[in-house]
Amino acid sequence: MRAAIVFDLDGTLVDSAPDIAAAVNRMLDGEGRPALPLAVVIGFIGNGIPKLVERVIAHCGLERDRHADLTQATLDHYSRAASDRTVVYPGVVPALEELRSRGHALGICTNKPEAPARHVLQALGLAGFFDAVIGGDTLATRKPHPDPLHAAYAALPAGPRLYVGDSEVDAETARRAGVPFLLFTEGYRKSPVQDLHHAASYGHGAALPELVDRVLALADRPADGF
Numbered sequence: 001m002r003a004a005i006v007f008d009l010d011g012t013l014v015d016s017a018p019d020i021a022a023a024v025n026r027m028l029d030g031e032g033r034p035a036l037p038l039a040v041v042i043g044f045i046g047n048g049i050p051k052l053v054e055r056v057i058a059h060c061g062l063e064r065d066r067h068a069d070l071t072q073a074t075l076d077h078y079s080r081a082a083s084d085r086t087v088v089y090p091g092v093v094p095a096l097e098e099l100r101s102r103g104h105a106l107g108i109c110t111n112k113p114e115a116p117a118r119h120v121l122q123a124l125g126l127a128g129f130f131d132a133v134i135g136g137d138t139l140a141t142r143k144p145h146p147d148p149l150h151a152a153y154a155a156l157p158a159g160p161r162l163y164v165g166d167s168e169v170d171a172e173t174a175r176r177a178g179v180p181f182l183l184f185t186e187g188y189r190k191s192p193v194q195d196l197h198h199a200a201s202y203g204h205g206a207a208l209p210e211l212v213d214r215v216l217a218l219a220d221r222p223a224d225g226f
């Protein structure tokens with residue numbers, strides 16, 4: 001069965017938080033503010049850069065009416081260094097190779113803006129796996145709105161659909177799109193696994209190909225009601 005499998009990017013395929021935190025901290029440095037620890041910035045990731053900056057502003061007590069220019073400054077810093085410290089999670093490359101060799105079509109639906117998302121995919125050697133890349137600024141809406149996910153499937157050949165992600169936002173997006181969700185448990189999730197609506201979960205990329213088979217087989221049985 002050839003499926004259309006769409007992946008989230010940050011915290012699912014790549015550990016990009018160190019570069020995101022570096023961009024935030026360069027912006028804060030420009031404001032004369034101290035750097036934030038990585039763990040704090042990770043807690044702000046998931047809804048795209050504008051929301052991330054809104055959370056930084058609230059956390060640091062910066063002026064809220066600076067949101068537009070602080071977002072632009074963060075994006076500028078990030079765009080200049082989006083792949084310096086970002087790494088692909090273990091097992092992801094062989095898993096993507098295996099999924100492609102089984103004939104599945106792969107896509108990306110991320111809240112990261114599309115340009116840096118494409119840059120990161122290219123720089124880390126992942127771009128060739130994906131036939132669709134939808135970023136946080138590709139459409140007028142972003143996750144958890146289901147439209148970006150629908151747009152990713154629309155750009156792939158028809159087939160059973162799966163979404164793979166790491167966060168509350170991804171689980172909610174899949175739920176709203178009516179698509180089974182595979183949860184990567186080692187990304188930037190904030191709540192316990194059981195609080196996220198998901199069909200299956202995994203903690204290492206190597207588990208993905210078999211898990212995809214299992215969830216596709218389940219989804220094929222109408223009584224399971226995904």
Ligand SMILES: O=C(O)COP(=O)(O)O
Binds near residue numbers: 010011052109
């Ligand atoms: O940019 C973000 O906030 C999150 O990006 P993601 O959707 O790839 O996890």
Ligand SMILES: [Mg+2]
Binds near residue numbers: 008009011
């Ligand atoms: Mg993510």
